Amino acid sequence: MVTNGLSGVASSQVVRWECPPAPALFVDRTAELRQLVELCATRRKALLLVLDGPPGAGKSALARKLADAARESFPDGQLYADLREHRRGGGVELSGVVEGFLRSLGVSEPLPSDLSRLTGLLRSLLHDRRLLIVVDHVTTAEEVVRWLPNGDTCAVAVTSNHDLDELHQYGAVRVQIERLPLDDGVALLREHCGAQRVDAEAEAARRLVTLCDGLPLALNLVGAKLRRRTSLALADVAATLAAEPESVVLAAFDFAHDDLSQQARRLWALLGVHRGGELSVGAVAALMPGPEDVLEELTRANLLEWDELAGRVRLGEVGARHAARRAEENLTP
The missing domain is CATH 1.10.10.10 (Winged helix-like DNA-binding domain superfamily/Winged helix DNA-binding domain)
Structure with missing residues (x-):
């Protein structure tokens, strides 16, 4: 048991590995993943990574891949939060996010209700720990800055549909996650339903990638449907997507x-x-x-x-x- 001298709050030195698993079907992001893993391994100060891109581009999947691939760089574990679970009305209830982190760090005593005191305690507990904190679905820079660690040992990776340009002043490294190129989108469909089936309807497969705008989320939804219905023609799915504006891919x-x-x-x-x-x-x-x-x-x-x-x-x-x-x-x- 460790006691923080500033707050008097005790925490146990638990090691948590909270980041959810990455999807098994994952293509193309080799260069981005290599860059992120290298940044984590060679860091000499606090690291803030911002993965942004279009909705459905695979930012969360890449962040989860990073958490797995860079595990050796963070012997004190991983913390994870999905800000969608903390949205109340028009904003995020950050006190709930910080409380969750503190509980994961082993704090069992009653916590203060004031956000500034909560974040102060969190920063104190994180100061010398080599942790990776992954936060999904950030919409504003403030949702990160209010609790951002002030030590040199942690890394924070956030995903966002937005360009969080304000985080640049905090040394953020921006990694833009683009739509999949056409051939990589076809490769993802092959992972779902087999090369033979996709190659037999190569033109329809390429049309599907285009209709899904190269977004892995949309392609995974389509691929899952094709995998479940083995007799369904790719051309028929493409025709349905083109004709139905209410399609699930939207x-x-x-x-x-x-x-x-x-x-x-x-x-x-x-x-x-x-x-x-x-x-x-x-x-x-x-x-x-x-x-x-x-x-x-x-x-x-x-x-x-x-x-x-x-x-x-x-x-x-x-x-x-x-x-x-x-x-x-x-x-x-």
């Missing part, structure tokens, strides 16, 4: 959309009126005058790509269908 975008401001939600719906998934910034301005700030918010949420030099905005196949659904729900009189 669920990957719902979480990011719900965190948008009212103006950003409105522009997203307005973009859904434009069929095609790509348009000029001038066309966007016709939908909403002076759209730059709102476009930046949508870009930071990884819902679209904004090429300022070319003056073009791209939603992608899944994004365009999600926006079209929001247009139908919110813009119809």
Whole structure:
């Protein structure tokens, strides 16, 4: 039993390995995983990793792969939190997150209710421990900064649909998780239902990857359906996805959309009126005058790509269908 001199709170030196397992089907992220593992192994000070990218791109899966692959770099264990479980109304109840960490560290005594005292205790207990803390589904920098360790031995890896640019001042290393290239998306489908079946319908398989916008979450949902129904043709699934705007693959975008401001939600719906998934910034301005700030918010949420030099905005196949659904729900009189 160890007693923290500042607080008088005792904690037992338990080693926790809390990060959930990574999915067995995992393709393409070799370079990103190697980079992350090397950063953990060679760190000489506190390390903050930010894995961001479009909804459904596989950020959480990569963070979990990292937790497994870098285990030797963190002999004092791993802590884990999914901020979706702590959302109350429009924000995160950070006191619940910090309390969870403290309980995992072995604190059994009653805890203070004040967040600043909770975070002070957490930082004291983490100060000399070589721990990896993985936090999923972060939406704002404040959700990390309020409890960020102040020692040199811990590493924190967070996943987000947003570009958490404010964390740069805390030394964050940003790793952008992109959509899967076409061939890697096909490889993921092979993992689900076998090379023979996929190769027999190679064109339909490529169409499925395109319809899923290269998002592992969507491809895993489709692959699981194909695996369950062995007689189902890939071409039939592709036709269904193309025809059904309410398809389950759109669920990957719902979480990011719900965190948008009212103006950003409105522009997203307005973009859904434009069929095609790509348009000029001038066309966007016709939908909403002076759209730059709102476009930046949508870009930071990884819902679209904004090429300022070319003056073009791209939603992608899944994004365009999600926006079209929001247009139908919110813009119809």
